[in-house]
Amino acid sequence: MLLRTKLHGKTYEFPDVRLLMGKANEEKSGDRLAGVAAESAAERIAARLVLAELPLWVLRQNPAVPYEQDEVTRVIQDAVDETVYAEIKDWTIGEFREWLLADTTTHEMIQRVSAGLTAEMVAAVTKLMSNLDLVLAASKIHVTAHCHNTMGAPGRLSSRLQPNHPTDSPEGIRAEIYEGLAYGCGDSVIGINPSDDSYSSVSRLLEMTYDLIKEWEVPTQNCVLAHVTTQMKCLQSGSPVGLVFQSISGSQKGCESFGINVGMLDEAYELAKKHCFPSGPNFMYFETGQGSALSADAHNGWDQLTLEARNYGLARRYHPFQVNTVVGFIGPEYLYDANQIQRAGLEDLFMGKLSGIPMGVDACYTNHARADQNANENLAVLLTAAGCNYFMAVPMGDDSMLSYQSTSYHDTASLRQLFRLRPAAEFEHWLESIGLMKDGRLTELAGDPTFFLKR
Amino acid sequence: MMEEEKINQIVELVLRQLQEEGLVPGGLKNQPGQPTFPQETITTGAATVFHPGAALSTHAEIEIDLPDPAGDNLRWLPRVKNAKDPGALIELMASTSARIGVGRAGPRSNTASLLLFQADHAITQDALYRDVDQRLLDEFNLMTVQTSITEGREEYLLRPDLGRQLSDAARQMITEKCQKNPDLQLVVGDGLSALAIESNLRQIFPVIVQGAQSAGLRMGTPFYVKYCRVGVMNDIGDILQPKVLILLIGERPGLGRAESMSAYMAYQPGAGQNDANRDVVCNIFEKGGTNPLEAGAFIVQFAQKMMQFQASGVKLKLAAG
Numbered sequence: 001m002l003l004r005t006k007l008h009g010k011t012y013e014f015p016d017v018r019l020l021m022g023k024a025n026e027e028k029s030g031d032r033l034a035g036v037a038a039e040s041a042a043e044r045i046a047a048r049l050v051l052a053e054l055p056l057w058v059l060r061q062n063p064a065v066p067y068e069q070d071e072v073t074r075v076i077q078d079a080v081d082e083t084v085y086a087e088i089k090d091w092t093i094g095e096f097r098e099w100l101l102a103d104t105t106t107h108e109m110i111q112r113v114s115a116g117l118t119a120e121m122v123a124a125v126t127k128l129m130s131n132l133d134l135v136l137a138a139s140k141i142h143v144t145a146h147c148h149n150t151m152g153a154p155g156r157l158s159s160r161l162q163p164n165h166p167t168d169s170p171e172g173i174r175a176e177i178y179e180g181l182a183y184g185c186g187d188s189v190i191g192i193n194p195s196d197d198s199y200s201s202v203s204r205l206l207e208m209t210y211d212l213i214k215e216w217e218v219p220t221q222n223c224v225l226a227h228v229t230t231q232m233k234c235l236q237s238g239s240p241v242g243l244v245f246q247s248i249s250g251s252q253k254g255c256e257s258f259g260i261n262v263g264m265l266d267e268a269y270e271l272a273k274k275h276c277f278p279s280g281p282n283f284m285y286f287e288t289g290q291g292s293a294l295s296a297d298a299h300n301g302w303d304q305l306t307l308e309a310r311n312y313g314l315a316r317r318y319h320p321f322q323v324n325t326v327v328g329f330i331g332p333e334y335l336y337d338a339n340q341i342q343r344a345g346l347e348d349l350f351m352g353k354l355s356g357i358p359m360g361v362d363a364c365y366t367n368h369a370r371a372d373q374n375a376n377e378n379l380a381v382l383l384t385a386a387g388c389n390y391f392m393a394v395p396m397g398d399d400s401m402l403s404y405q406s407t408s409y410h411d412t413a414s415l416r417q418l419f420r421l422r423p424a425a426e427f428e429h430w431l432e433s434i435g436l437m438k439d440g441r442l443t444e445l446a447g448d449p450t451f452f453l454k455r
Numbered sequence: 456m457m458e459e460e461k462i463n464q465i466v467e468l469v470l471r472q473l474q475e476e477g478l479v480p481g482g483l484k485n486q487p488g489q490p491t492f493p494q495e496t497i498t499t500g501a502a503t504v505f506h507p508g509a510a511l512s513t514h515a516e517i518e519i520d521l522p523d524p525a526g527d528n529l530r531w532l533p534r535v536k537n538a539k540d541p542g543a544l545i546e547l548m549a550s551t552s553a554r555i556g557v558g559r560a561g562p563r564s565n566t567a568s569l570l571l572f573q574a575d576h577a578i579t580q581d582a583l584y585r586d587v588d589q590r591l592l593d594e595f596n597l598m599t600v601q602t603s604i605t606e607g608r609e610e611y612l613l614r615p616d617l618g619r620q621l622s623d624a625a626r627q628m629i630t631e632k633c634q635k636n637p638d639l640q641l642v643v644g645d646g647l648s649a650l651a652i653e654s655n656l657r658q659i660f661p662v663i664v665q666g667a668q669s670a671g672l673r674m675g676t677p678f679y680v681k682y683c684r685v686g687v688m689n690d691i692g693d694i695l696q697p698k699v700l701i702l703l704i705g706e707r708p709g710l711g712r713a714e715s716m717s718a719y720m721a722y723q724p725g726a727g728q729n730d731a732n733r734d735v736v737c738n739i740f741e742k743g744g745t746n747p748l749e750a751g752a753f754i755v756q757f758a759q760k761m762m763q764f765q766a767s768g769v770k771l772k773l774a775a776g
Binding site for chain 1: 572583
């Protein structure tokens with residue numbers, strides 16, 4: 001294999017697909033940490049010049065981890081629609097980019113081609129996209145899913161109400177839910193990250209949120225984002241579960257570092273279909289994020305963008321209701337500053353949608369990254385323009401349990417207003433029926449958590 | 456301007472509430488009706504702002520002298536206008552440290568809530584990029600060694616791998632100056648918050664030392680690691696071969712809260728170990744977290760349990776049930 005180009009009079013040669021893929025990325029601290037980043041700005045573009053000429057079949061034949069060694073690779077490769085693949089395998093990555101952006105290429109055409117792609121192809125074309133390319137291409141793709149309500153339809157923007165509490169106090173969490181609902185948040189899910197992963201604590205929070213959903217007839221579902229094994233125990237013992245959650249990683253070794261494997265997820269999915277209380281058919285919720293495989297030394301020498309694309313390839317197996325990257329949570333050693341977080345957020349949304357995933361984004365940052373709330377708001381605007389299914393809704397964007405900053409209750413309301421978007425249809429009707437929303441706008445009553453104290 | 460009027464209303468409302476609660480002794484210095492939004496300001500003192508524009512229109516000076524909005528009194532003021540049940544709002548807010556009851560301006564947050572958020576982010580940023588006070592380290596006779604980070608905080612943030620390795624000088628210094636094979640080796644590391652160490656060390660350190668003594672455990676020579684990551688426990692374990700290693704390290708700061716510390720513990724740490732081999736007590740801080748005194752006592756007990764079962768982390772969980 002020869003991978004070489006001249007650029008501005010200098011010759012650049014890349015030894016293999018792995019390094020070509022790494023060096024073609026926009027600058028990221030994590031790729032530097034992994035030793036796969038371009039060593040100069042010119043080398044980065046040289047890598048893209050070569051990548052643009054690479055046919056898709058080369059990427060099919062060069063997965064980030066070999067088929068024999070890795071069950072995530074097997075999941076992705078075995079799911080490829082061979083008919084579609086045969087039609088597109090000779091496209092170059094450069095041609096693929098132009099096809100995605102062409103005005104003649106519709107949402108339906110992209111969804112069909114999606115079935116013939118592997119994660120490495122998805123990652124490769126992303127590397128050739130500018131930020132606005134990513135926004136435009138992503139905005140064409142609408143992936144809907146249904147659990148108790150429908151998410152991802154055009155003209156809709158949903159949010160996960162994230163009422164976390166440092167000690168999982170049901171009273172405190174309930175108060176946060178009241179305020180979130182009062183801002184029109186929670187149509188994707190009421191999803192709590194527990195600080196205590198035990199069965200008793202998790203089942204108690206499931207009961208509390210279920211009771212609240214029933215009392216107010218909220219058209220949404222609940223989820224407690226404990227380890228999947230804890231949630232499986234809850235399902236088996238009859239706790240009311242809306243969505244089943246797990247963090248996933250783009251390689252078998254990465255998944256093992258999360259204490260999961262494909263067999264376990266298969267089992268969780270079967271239990272979810274059998275026991276979750278909403279109608280479905282989509283019951284699963286996954287979180288991802290660039291750098292997670294690298295942080296577990298499970299990246300097999302590949303770049304974090306490619307490993308992230310493999311998350312979506314794995315998630316697709318379970319027809320999830322929602323998947324979101326937690327883009328800035330990982331820290332500055334993987335995404336250094338607001339620029340890198342922004343780029344990764346746009347990449348992840350696009351890759352998820354291209355992979356056929358109903359995709360949301362946790363636009364977020366930690367306090368040791370060079371980012372702030374202004375940068376986070378910028379990213380949320382870009383992601384909304386790109387057709388993000390949902391954001392997190394955290395009180396004032398400050399998660400009092402996980403110690404990071406995300407998007408706020410106010411941000412959900414503001415982004416809807418700004419882009420003339422509405423909540424999921426069932427949820428919008430509900431908000432109207434109780435008087436918190438009228439014609440897509442919050443009413444005077446909105447923003448007051450005491451609204452929900454008495455039905 | 457319309458915005459001015461709104462802001463004046465909010466300021467007045469808050470200050471009136473404060474006066475009623477006796478939190479602002481002198482009351483309002485700028486009277487209602489006067490412009491309070493300076494178009495041009497000259498700072499004449501730490502908290503006094505002179506406003507020439509106001510003097511032109513009203514021949515009166517504006518003095519703004521605000522109480523601390525981040526203090527406990529103002530921080531938790533309910534800010535929802537026309538709440539259905541104002542009394543219950545206070546109760547809801549008291550049930551969580553999350554920022555609820557914050558109110559809104561259209562779909563955005565109101566000015567006081569926005570500025571409080573920014574104030575908390577600011578204090579966190581200021582806490583992040585500095586070293587632990589040398590006087591505190593001297594107080595506990597902690598010698599300082601460094602990891603393989605050589606280019607400062609920036610490199611520390613970018614290269615976790617180097618923050619997990621002791622420098623050659625550190626290896627030599629530890630080998631020369633520290634007792635080998637102790638029961639308990641205590642190490643302090645800056646991690647991501649110097650403030651966390653400064654806020655908790657005075658409470659937790661003596662408790663661990665005294666607890667170890669009364670349990671008859673042999674303590675090694677404690678020291679401080681600059682640019683420290685948790686993984687450095689392996690390197691230290693290889694040199695000193697303690698039964699149990701305790702690393703007190705500053706956690707990643709939350710918004711407006713940089714004083715939270717973790718204690719990582721491992722039985723016979725060494726090369727190749729990871730978090731599955733370790734136990735951790737996190738959220739150690741006064742007022743709302745795990746109290747550092749209690750944490751210290753718990754840590755010593757837990758170390759004894761590790762020694763009893765000769766294991767830590769997942770292995771200990773399995774062994775002790």
